[in-house]
Amino acid sequence: MRVAIEQERCVTSGRCAFTAPEVFTQNDDGLVEVLTERPAADQQEAVREAAFLCPALAIEVKGD
Template identity: 55%
Template structure:
């Protein structure tokens, strides 16, 4: 699993960080920061839940590493 976040879409809801603070954090402006772009398998369910709960749909999950 690979995780990335679109900081342009983020509205600082904090649900991602509240769901799994091992993977997500917020910067000083309250925008999402991905701490662990390739989380451990035991985090996958929480990461998927965080993406589902994101009111701005700013979290993207893929099964392949990002290109480039």
């Protein structure tokens, strides 16, 4: 799995950082940042959920 974001779409809801804190964080402006582009197998379910919950659809999950 590989995670990509479109930071310009981010609306600073924080759902990603709350759902998968090992993979996502927010910068000082509240915008999403990726901590690891290739999350471990045990983090992948949370990453998919974070992408699903993102109100701006700013998270893209590629591959398995």
